[in-house]
Amino acid sequence: MAVLADSANASKAARAAGVARSWAYECRDTDPSFAQEWDEALEIAADKLEEQAWARANFEGVQYKFDKAGNPLLHPVTGEPYFERVGSDAVLMALLKAHRPEKFKDRQEVTGKDGAPLLPPTDTSKLSREELLSLLSIRRKMQPGEGATE
Template identity: 45%
Template sequence: MAKTGWTSRRRRLFLDALRASANVSAAARRAGMSRSAAYALRQSDASFRAQWDDALEEALDALEEELRRRALEGVEKPVFYGGKPCGTIRSYSDQLGMFLLKCRRPAVFSTHGASATESSLTEEVAGARAELGARLARLADSCSAEADGES
């Protein structure tokens, strides 16, 4: 550990910061190490790599939960009148909700998933290929019969 500079304290600082931020650069700074040194340790140490993956997974779970909360419960935003605050409104984010649905249910909500149009197009292409294959087979048989007749 000492020859790389990654003491157990620095590893703990890095992993705690990664768990809190999901940001490798910020976590490396917190540990007093470079980003490239963190990736080098990740590459060479399977135990550290597993801890890194766990910390990042926890950070992303927390982020996902916060996005879900904002989409469903909204956030309070101040309302101003005459330049002075006069109350708040609760604002919800449909965009966050759609983003989460696209990630969690891509078959239903993803714009990259196969649509009905794409599926029917795939079926048409498969049918055209089969028909073309049959025509080529008939043409090959015809050419073979002609060649047999010429000999």
């Protein structure tokens, strides 16, 4: 299970264990204890990926700089190899969407008051006064707690 926890790759884990991938899946499907270990290994692998994603999002990566000949560029003051911090804005946004979806999700759902559906605009200019009053009466009866009778 250690290889599965490191890679989240069932084929690689089966090869490391010296068994066929199909047999590993069969064991997972028939042995609840094995299935639980399998799921835990995949959770560990996902945690490792998330840890790496956080590091990339926080620009914790280092990229050394080289000249055209492949020699490391040296910092002019310290003489140490020159590097830049690197990260990923895409990973940063993915993490924000996962952990703060109410703020960073791609789409906003537009609804009426208290989540009610929006009604399309209607042109009532062609209705008579009596028809408008009738519609208003119906609307009042349909409002919860306002004139509704059972």
